[in-house]
Amino acid sequence: MAASPAVDNSSVAADQLKAFIERIERVSEEIDGLAGDRKDIYAEAKATGFDVKALRKIVALRKKDHAERQEEQAILELYQQALGMD
Template identity: 65%
Template sequence: MSDPGGVAGDQLRAFIERIERLEEEKKVISDDIKDVYAEAKGNGYDVKILRKIVSLRKKQPHEREEEEAILDLYLHALGMAAAPEDSQ
């Protein structure tokens, strides 16, 4: 079915409906993730740290190392990093 302006209404409607279904699935999954974090918190885990670990696990080792090096550089520049210990 071709509507005025050359837009295929049936195809467009199918795309929109698929997107809507996926958005609903995404919401359900998001709610499930929130429930898992709440359960972990209830068992005494720090949710902020869990989120950080999940984020770190998504990255390649070289990406994590680069970020840590930059963070260390910035902390030193701000005087927030501990001075390296003297090795004897």
């Protein structure tokens, strides 16, 4: 097995690498915090009486453009008809 190349801690590349890693770590912490916030919002909506599963579905649908939503709906209806679910 070949040894990994040594990194000179005083090199500019090592400083850049460290800066990238630290930025990634900060963003990851922010993402974790925002995910916790999102969880709290869903919990609050549920406590108010809203159906969280429906809310999640609507959020997912709103991320898609109109044409994509229409195509998915048409395919879903076609499959439901084929299965006698209409």
